[in-house]
Amino acid sequence: MRVALFLTCVNDMLYPQTGRAVVRLLERLGVEVDFPAGQTCCGQAQYNTGYRRQAEPLVRRYAEVFDGYDHVVTPSGSCVAMVRDNYPRIAARAADEGRDEGLAGAAAAAVPKTYELTEFLVDVLGVTDVGAYFPHTVTYHPSCHGLRMLGLGERPRRLLQAVRGLELRELPGAEECCGFGGTFAVKNPDVSAAMGQDKIDNALSTGAGVLCGADNSCLMHLDGMLRRQDAPLKALHLAEILASTEERPYMAAETTGKIR
Amino acid sequence: MSSTYLGLPSFPVAAAESTRDEQLRANLRHATHTIRAKRATAISELTDWPELRAAGAAIKDHTLAHLDHYLLQLEAAVTAAGGTVHWAVDADDANRIVAGLVKATGETEVVKVKSMATQEIGLNEALAAEGIHAYETDLAELIVQLGDDRPSHILVPAIHKNRHQIRDIFSRQMAAWGRPAPDNLTDTPADLAEAARLHLREKFLRAKVAISGANFMIAETGTLVVLESEGNGRMCLTLPETLISVVGIEKLIPTWQDLEVFLQTLPRSSTAERMNPYTTTWTGTTDGDGPTDFHLVLLDNGRTDTLADSLGRQALRCIRCSACLNVCPVYERAGGHAYGSPYPGPIGAILTPQLRGTTTELDASLPYASTLCGACYDVCPVAIDIPDILVHLRERITEQRRGHALERAVMKAATWVLDHPSAYALARQTATRTRHLHPTELPAPTPAKAWSNARDLPRFPGRSFRTWWKDRPAGEAPHGRPAREDTTR
Numbered sequence: 001m002r003v004a005l006f007l008t009c010v011n012d013m014l015y016p017q018t019g020r021a022v023v024r025l026l027e028r029l030g031v032e033v034d035f036p037a038g039q040t041c042c043g044q045a046q047y048n049t050g051y052r053r054q055a056e057p058l059v060r061r062y063a064e065v066f067d068g069y070d071h072v073v074t075p076s077g078s079c080v081a082m083v084r085d086n087y088p089r090i091a092a093r094a095a096d097e098g099r100d101e102g103l104a105g106a107a108a109a110a111v112p113k114t115y116e117l118t119e120f121l122v123d124v125l126g127v128t129d130v131g132a133y134f135p136h137t138v139t140y141h142p143s144c145h146g147l148r149m150l151g152l153g154e155r156p157r158r159l160l161q162a163v164r165g166l167e168l169r170e171l172p173g174a175e176e177c178c179g180f181g182g183t184f185a186v187k188n189p190d191v192s193a194a195m196g197q198d199k200i201d202n203a204l205s206t207g208a209g210v211l212c213g214a215d216n217s218c219l220m221h222l223d224g225m226l227r228r229q230d231a232p233l234k235a236l237h238l239a240e241i242l243a244s245t246e247e248r249p250y251m252a253a254e255t256t257g258k259i260r
Numbered sequence: 261m262s263s264t265y266l267g268l269p270s271f272p273v274a275a276a277e278s279t280r281d282e283q284l285r286a287n288l289r290h291a292t293h294t295i296r297a298k299r300a301t302a303i304s305e306l307t308d309w310p311e312l313r314a315a316g317a318a319i320k321d322h323t324l325a326h327l328d329h330y331l332l333q334l335e336a337a338v339t340a341a342g343g344t345v346h347w348a349v350d351a352d353d354a355n356r357i358v359a360g361l362v363k364a365t366g367e368t369e370v371v372k373v374k375s376m377a378t379q380e381i382g383l384n385e386a387l388a389a390e391g392i393h394a395y396e397t398d399l400a401e402l403i404v405q406l407g408d409d410r411p412s413h414i415l416v417p418a419i420h421k422n423r424h425q426i427r428d429i430f431s432r433q434m435a436a437w438g439r440p441a442p443d444n445l446t447d448t449p450a451d452l453a454e455a456a457r458l459h460l461r462e463k464f465l466r467a468k469v470a471i472s473g474a475n476f477m478i479a480e481t482g483t484l485v486v487l488e489s490e491g492n493g494r495m496c497l498t499l500p501e502t503l504i505s506v507v508g509i510e511k512l513i514p515t516w517q518d519l520e521v522f523l524q525t526l527p528r529s530s531t532a533e534r535m536n537p538y539t540t541t542w543t544g545t546t547d548g549d550g551p552t553d554f555h556l557v558l559l560d561n562g563r564t565d566t567l568a569d570s571l572g573r574q575a576l577r578c579i580r581c582s583a584c585l586n587v588c589p590v591y592e593r594a595g596g597h598a599y600g601s602p603y604p605g606p607i608g609a610i611l612t613p614q615l616r617g618t619t620t621e622l623d624a625s626l627p628y629a630s631t632l633c634g635a636c637y638d639v640c641p642v643a644i645d646i647p648d649i650l651v652h653l654r655e656r657i658t659e660q661r662r663g664h665a666l667e668r669a670v671m672k673a674a675t676w677v678l679d680h681p682s683a684y685a686l687a688r689q690t691a692t693r694t695r696h697l698h699p700t701e702l703p704a705p706t707p708a709k710a711w712s713n714a715r716d717l718p719r720f721p722g723r724s725f726r727t728w729w730k731d732r733p734a735g736e737a738p739h740g741r742p743a744r745e746d747t748t749r
Contacts, residue, residue: 014719017721038681040678046671049658050651144631148637176635177631181631182631185711188272189710189714190279191593191629195590227716228700254722255718255721256719
């Protein structure tokens, strides 16, 4: 089984600790992970903002870079949804315009092998107890792409519930969008911030020390608000919790705050 | 569309204002969350909901694909049943036809059944310009009309008002429009409903002309269908001598059998009822029963243009249930007025720019009024893929409009960098090397400023994933590639 990590551009730029956590976690579970260096970005920002054609080179790049791997695992639900839902659409619309340019083949190759991290753990590896230890109170925000497009369902929560020392607290209004929405956050900043505020108020009401998610783009927005308000809550990617063990417990990366 | 909606600010500008209105936010939050929960319960009772949803979409798609055929069938059936069919190409055309029909009766007052189509064309304003008073008889529309306000929700036009505010509007305004509100009116729902009942009853009994829309038109028999909760529509549809119905051409369904699907999905999706209290159907005119003169004005007003777009045409399936509004987190914060159209919320964000075009700042901003969270698609009873159409319309806007020049250049440059690994590496390294110079908020008006008004900017890490990956020693872990101590932590 040849497995590649698709880190995603947001993690590559801002959250290397999430990528390291995925590698540590998968290797601990006996999976050999490769990181093809030619990978960059899925093209979601271009596509969702109305620049479909600008996403096309990135569709082809994705297929080329991950050619030869059986599985591509990524710690970002929205990037998986981009590949799974929108790569075929990009190819179909190019076909409607009388073009192919390798897009149909690229989409067909990319879709079946691309997995969101929790899908890969639960569905492919068949594990929910990954042997993690994380002695903190945690509340989980199921980002929209994971919740509605990918239908991750209970997978993330089952993984969290099996973590020793972890106390999972229900997040009120969990299914509601956090207000990030890519360029929505800057095109409609007031509505975005209002939605984010409701999300963090709900998270703070749980009394948890950690707001966990499986998509760092949503967490970047929420963590930015939490830090601005100096709130006693830290946003943290699920992979970093699952990577944490008693022998090698979670340590905050230098760019993020401590768990209070 | 109507002049009521001309010159309104773009969605982000209007929403910046409305999100700060604490009273509005509280009213909307309470109302949408209540109906959202009730709808979920009503839908969960139906084991065949996915099949009903698919059937509704299929019936609408079939009808739209053969719209010319079914419209002619409808016209023939309505005419045979004693009605008269008029074809209106746009709002002005429709308003002119309706005003002419009212004037021909010699009347200067009409009562109205709640109708989205007549709001879309600005009929009340057009009639007023001809000296004709149009009285809204739906309770919420009455509140909006008395308050000199605009509707902010498809089903609950006065959702932005609470009962204290409604009491004040009734007490202050009813006298100017007809029967005054009782002295010492309280804000209990029963008292408010009674005040409206007395006020409206006077108008129902006096009116000789009524104007309605319709939820459905059945092509095989020429029957029109109105679903409502209050019975005020039934009054308008049966008491006056002349009935004029203004209906969008997409409201057509081929047969009565098809209606069966929507009579299950519409009430549950809109009011969370198994069945709505009043369903009125009428076919032309019937001697000794109801209006003796019936006119059907078939409204295009951008619908054929919408139909020409193979993806965007899904929006014409809409049965105006408003389920998408009630689950939309953006609608909940911004409120309906920010959408600058009688069609607010997610459906408005895809319908308005297709019906009106995208030439104004407002209309071009609507497809961006969404995080693409997908909640609207999940609840839509005719499976309109609203997020997909939003993205499609964004593409139309970026291609048609100037004003996106900078964004276009940025997106193009970003794709070039992301498709050239050495340039991408340089960008990453530059960001990392200069990270101590990055502020957590920005003073200048840039997209980054819009971000950092409410949030700290993310901090760039000192050591990239790629460096860590390259420097890892082999030989420690299961497959020879493991994990040594993470020195960056």
